[in-house]
Amino acid sequence: MKQDGKEQKRQGKKSKKLQLYKPRKKNSVEEDAAIQYLQAQYDKINPDEIKTFKDFPLSQKTLKGLKENHYVTPTEIQKQAIGYALQGKDILGAAKTGSGKTLAFLIPILENLFCKKWTRLDGVGALVISPTRELAYQIYEALRKVGHLHDFSAGLIIGGQNLKFERKRMDQINILICTPGRLLQHMDENPLFDCSHLQILVLDEADRCLDMGFEATMNAIIENLPPERQTLLFSATQTKSVKDLARLSLSFPTYIAPHEQAATVTPDLLQQSYIITEIEDKIGILWSFIKNHLKQKVIVFMATCKQVKYIYELFCKLRPGVSLLALYGTLHQEKREKIYNEFCRKSNVVLFATDLASRGLDFPRVNWVIQMDCPEDVETYIHRAGRTARGFTGKGEGLLMLLPHEEKFVEHLQNSKIPINKIQVDPSKVIAPQKKIETLLSDSMELKQSAQRAFVSYLKSVFLMKNKEIFNVQLLDTDSYARSLGLIVPPYIKFLKKQQYAQKKQDNNNVIEKLKAKTESDKEDSDQSEEEVTDVNVEKKPEKQKIKERFVKFDFHNATDTDGKDFFQGNNFDIQLSGELLEEPQVESTKVADVKKLLKKNITVNTTVKFTEEGEIDEEENKDVDPEILKQISSANSSNLHFAKTQLLMQDEDKIDKVKFRESTRAKHKEKKRKLKNKRKEDEGEKDDFGSQSESDGPDLSWLPDPDKIYGKEKGSDNSGDSGEDRNSEASDGADYESGEDRNSEVSDGANHESGDDSESEVEENFHRPTKRKLLETQASVPPRKVKKVQDISASLSVSEAEALAMQLLQTKR
Numbered sequence: 001m002k003q004d005g006k007e008q009k010r011q012g013k014k015s016k017k018l019q020l021y022k023p024r025k026k027n028s029v030e031e032d033a034a035i036q037y038l039q040a041q042y043d044k045i046n047p048d049e050i051k052t053f054k055d056f057p058l059s060q061k062t063l064k065g066l067k068e069n070h071y072v073t074p075t076e077i078q079k080q081a082i083g084y085a086l087q088g089k090d091i092l093g094a095a096k097t098g099s100g101k102t103l104a105f106l107i108p109i110l111e112n113l114f115c116k117k118w119t120r121l122d123g124v125g126a127l128v129i130s131p132t133r134e135l136a137y138q139i140y141e142a143l144r145k146v147g148h149l150h151d152f153s154a155g156l157i158i159g160g161q162n163l164k165f166e167r168k169r170m171d172q173i174n175i176l177i178c179t180p181g182r183l184l185q186h187m188d189e190n191p192l193f194d195c196s197h198l199q200i201l202v203l204d205e206a207d208r209c210l211d212m213g214f215e216a217t218m219n220a221i222i223e224n225l226p227p228e229r230q231t232l233l234f235s236a237t238q239t240k241s242v243k244d245l246a247r248l249s250l251s252f253p254t255y256i257a258p259h260e261q262a263a264t265v266t267p268d269l270l271q272q273s274y275i276i277t278e279i280e281d282k283i284g285i286l287w288s289f290i291k292n293h294l295k296q297k298v299i300v301f302m303a304t305c306k307q308v309k310y311i312y313e314l315f316c317k318l319r320p321g322v323s324l325l326a327l328y329g330t331l332h333q334e335k336r337e338k339i340y341n342e343f344c345r346k347s348n349v350v351l352f353a354t355d356l357a358s359r360g361l362d363f364p365r366v367n368w369v370i371q372m373d374c375p376e377d378v379e380t381y382i383h384r385a386g387r388t389a390r391g392f393t394g395k396g397e398g399l400l401m402l403l404p405h406e407e408k409f410v411e412h413l414q415n416s417k418i419p420i421n422k423i424q425v426d427p428s429k430v431i432a433p434q435k436k437i438e439t440l441l442s443d444s445m446e447l448k449q450s451a452q453r454a455f456v457s458y459l460k461s462v463f464l465m466k467n468k469e470i471f472n473v474q475l476l477d478t479d480s481y482a483r484s485l486g487l488i489v490p491p492y493i494k495f496l497k498k499q500q501y502a503q504k505k506q507d508n509n510n511v512i513e514k515l516k517a518k519t520e521s522d523k524e525d526s527d528q529s530e531e532e533v534t535d536v537n538v539e540k541k542p543e544k545q546k547i548k549e550r551f552v553k554f555d556f557h558n559a560t561d562t563d564g565k566d567f568f569q570g571n572n573f574d575i576q577l578s579g580e581l582l583e584e585p586q587v588e589s590t591k592v593a594d595v596k597k598l599l600k601k602n603i604t605v606n607t608t609v610k611f612t613e614e615g616e617i618d619e620e621e622n623k624d625v626d627p628e629i630l631k632q633i634s635s636a637n638s639s640n641l642h643f644a645k646t647q648l649l650m651q652d653e654d655k656i657d658k659v660k661f662r663e664s665t666r667a668k669h670k671e672k673k674r675k676l677k678n679k680r681k682e683d684e685g686e687k688d689d690f691g692s693q694s695e696s697d698g699p700d701l702s703w704l705p706d707p708d709k710i711y712g713k714e715k716g717s718d719n720s721g722d723s724g725e726d727r728n729s730e731a732s733d734g735a736d737y738e739s740g741e742d743r744n745s746e747v748s749d750g751a752n753h754e755s756g757d758d759s760e761s762e763v764e765e766n767f768h769r770p771t772k773r774k775l776l777e778t779q780a781s782v783p784p785r786k787v788k789k790v791q792d793i794s795a796s797l798s799v800s801e802a803e804a805l806a807m808q809l810l811q812t813k814r
């Protein structure tokens with residue numbers, strides 16, 4: 001019984017399943033009929049006759065989904081695009097931001113697959129590619145709302161999600177909403193991914209999907225898609241590039257641009273203004289704006305993630321009194337989703353964002369869009385500003401902050417049919433929390449580093465911008481900008497240094513080119529007659545002046561570009577010293593100018609003019625100069641003058657000169673040393689022979705006091721006549737005057753001691769010149785320690801000094 005019951009139950013289940021299946025079959029028949037009817041209507045669609053969605057030949061499920069979401073009247077782009085898309089045409093759709101492009105491609109997708117009776121088993125039937133995850137998510141949500149009554153499965157495939165989870169479900173997805181990178185990853189890695197039956201491909205924000213950033217990825221994706229498909233491209237700033245269209249192999253696409261003839265390309269209810277401000281005032285203005293709009297929903301666009309991150313962190317700490325959010329690419333995906341949803345939900349909130357949020361995102365009821373940094377181009381401006389004033393009745397305001405040199409951007413906007421007015425900020429309402437910012441930064445190293453990163457990233461972004469007419473990093477007052485961020489010292493910017501160097505090099509090249517051209521013409525002039533050459537010489541001064549002026553101009557150019565002291569310290573002197581430029585000299589120096597003059601006079605440089613005994617000029621090559629260099633110089637001379645080459649040769653020649661000069665100096669030093677050595681040897685020889693020399697050959701010791709007088713007269717000694725000779729010799733010893741004076745003073749001291757007030761002549765008469773041997777004997781009687789000392793000292797003394805010392809010792813003994 002139990003079993004019977006189970007069997008009945010099983011059969012009941014089966015029958016239930018069968019029952020479910022049977023009505024589906026029934027429905028299928030109905031559906032077939034409905035599909036046939038709908039398809040028959042497609043060719044009859046006239047966009048002008050469409051008033052409501054019901055006027056389109058759409059499935060009941062789609063109509064019901066639209067109704068549920070209060071979509072009754074189609075927008076212009078919907079009226080035109082849906083009809084053509086249903087007819088199976090490829091479409092290039094361009095319409096203002098917030099004009100309902102999403103439904104313009106979602107409805108055809110649903111209808112296309114519906115009419116083809118697409119099931120889960122059929123795999124991917126439609127593919128929607130979006131440039132950002134947030135936009136993909138938004139499209140997916142819109143599809144879920146409008147298409148939930150259909151039996152198709154939809155999948156959102158974006159980066160930052162669980163890849164494994166996505167992988168397993170890939171084969172069951174019929175409508176795939178994705179970002180390019182993740183799609184390609186599945187195409188490459190996932191065996192379950194199959195899009196060989198793809199019916200319809202949509203690129204939302206098509207111009208962005210097809211631009212340089214996604215080029216390689218998109219090309220790879222397109223290669224994997226079947227060519228027999230319908231392709232729809234949508235954007236507020238549509239691509240018309242033939243190259244792009246060729247890449248997608250569009251077949252006779254229908255271009256739909258309902259607003260092409262409109263007076264403006266931005267939403268009618270969007271009020272747009274701009275202000276001109278100095279870079280350092282931006283933060284103060286933004287802060288004051290937020291403080292004055294606490295009850296509004298505001299998006300603030302900045303150029304880089306790091307700026308967004310820093311301003312968000314800073315303003316959170318400053319507490320403006322309103323919710324703050326930040327959305328940028330480097331955030332974790334979960335956080336990004338959370339912030340996106342939070343911003344959608346809240347009404348009084350400020351969102352700081354990068355261009356990640358500029359395209360396609362449909363945040364409800366945004367009051368203000370502030371573009372704090374000048375957008376890259378008009379298209380970016382349109383997309384950013386288009387985050388407000390969306391839909392049929394949406395109103396909003398946009399404010400663009402421009403630096404004085406960026407005001408040209410307004411011309412581009414106005415030329416692109418964007419109505420924008422200049423407004424002034426009331427300075428009394430601007431309160432810059434500068435002091436607070438600096439205090440916060442001094443308290444938090446993390447915040448300071450964040451500020452530094454923001455600073456560098458902004459300059460980098462400006463530096464990388466293509467439109468150099470508007471974005472000129474050299475015109476930014478970086479010091480002031482750093483200060484406005486709370487940084488007392490601006491961070492070092494490596495990439496700018498590199499750029500500055502490259503710029504200098506380029507400038508130098510230009511100067512060289514000009515000089516070359518000038519030289520060509522000068523050379524032609526120098527081929528004139530001698531008289532003319534004389535005239536040229538007369539004009540030497542103005543020519544030199546001209547060259548100087550060129551330098552001044554060059555320097556001035558650099559100086560103009562050196563608003564920021566950190567970046568533009570360049571001068572020509574530095575450039576000439578740099579190794580790279582020495583390899584290829586590019587700046588004319590005075591040396592070059594000299595060469596130029598010489599060559600103008602037809603003087604062959606580095607030659608010596610010698611005269612023969614007959615007085616004839618004997619010109620021969622200077623042997624000191626490298627003949628190779630001479631050859632090169634003369635070849636440079638014989639052909640047109642090549643300054644750069646000549647300068648190089650002159651530098652080489654300089655090197656040789658230096659080497660030779662060094663060699664000759666070294667030789668001189670050597671010679672001097674040798675002479676000194678010899679002299680010392682001679683002196684030492686005198687000392688050595690001091691006691692062995694004969695009286696007549698020995699040194700003049702006439703000045704010495706008479707030892708007999710000092711020690712007592714010896715019998716038999718004859719000293720007459722000697723004294724006069726001695727006096728004369730002493731008097732004539734002018735060469736050693738100073739030392740003689742010393743000796744005199746010493747001697748006279750002794751004499752005075754001896755004779756008291758005796759006259760000098762009296763003392764002189766009694767003077768006797770002792771023999772050297774006596775002196776030596778006297779020395780020998782000095783205690784050994786003292787003698788040693790004397791010997792040591794005498795070794796370093798001159799002869800006269802040694803004699804004086806000997807005298808002293810004699811006196812000591814006494």
Ligand SMILES: Nc1ncnc2c1ncn2[C@@H]1O[C@H](COP(=O)(O)OP(=O)(O)OP(=O)(O)O)[C@@H](O)[C@H]1O
Nearest residue numbers: 073074075097098099100101102103236360362391
């Ligand atoms: N027919 C309609 N009736 C009422 N509201 C609509 C209709 N179509 C779209 N909308 C609403 O208009 C808003 C903007 O739509 P959507 O996001 O598709 O604009 P878009 O043209 O794609 O803008 P963007 O160029 O910025 O991507 C959305 O909130 C959407 O719900």
